[in-house]
């Protein structure tokens with residue numbers, strides 16, 4: 403026997419799913435509801451930026467749900483995620499499935515620990531250009547290593563909780579999986595949302611990076627004046643003055 407969902411409902415074809423999702427979005431727009439869908443994804447890659455890809459790769463850690471992940475990827479690709487919103491520590495979404503109405507999905511993610519926040523701030527210290535790049539909507543390549551470090555910035559399975567209104571009794575159904583991949587696609591276009599999701603105050607982060615930069619500059623300036631003084635002293639010794 404397949405999943406509850408397969409057993410009781412006829413699975414929609416890709417074409418049906420796309421058509422249903424489009425219809426639902428139009429209907430919501432007419433009612434003045436402001437849905438924010440994950441657009442249909444062309445090509446094999448769900449996310450194109452390295453940080454979006456890194457988010458998606460991290461989902462492979464939920465290997466227990468491999469089967470659902472594969473279905474989730476298919477769902478998000480075909481535009482089934484008709485609404486997706488990222489707020490502090492939370493993702494709320496609607497995914498079209500076999501029912502006539504989309505299912506409601508909630509994902510809760512723990513805030514990044516203070517220890518990890520401090521770690522990123524110190525890693526970014528003296529790299530103000532990075533902080534500025536972040537605000538302008540790009541993750542600088544220098545942060546790649548930090549982001550790709552397992553268990554550092556992306557949520558571990560223990561730090562994430564989800565629920566879906568569908569009848570599938572699996573803890574992670576394909577709708578949840580579609581939403582998690584949808585987050586990867588959304589981060590492509592708006593990486594700052596990552597900070598929102600993990601409840602990192604971006605302005606504090608930038609301030610801290612700036613403060614560290616200033617401190618580094620002052621320290622360097624001190625070292626420089628120290629060197630000048632040393633030279634003067636040496637000159638003095640040789641009577642050059």
Ligand SMILES: [Zn+2]
Pocket residue numbers: 505566567568569570575576577578
């Ligand atoms: Zn579901």
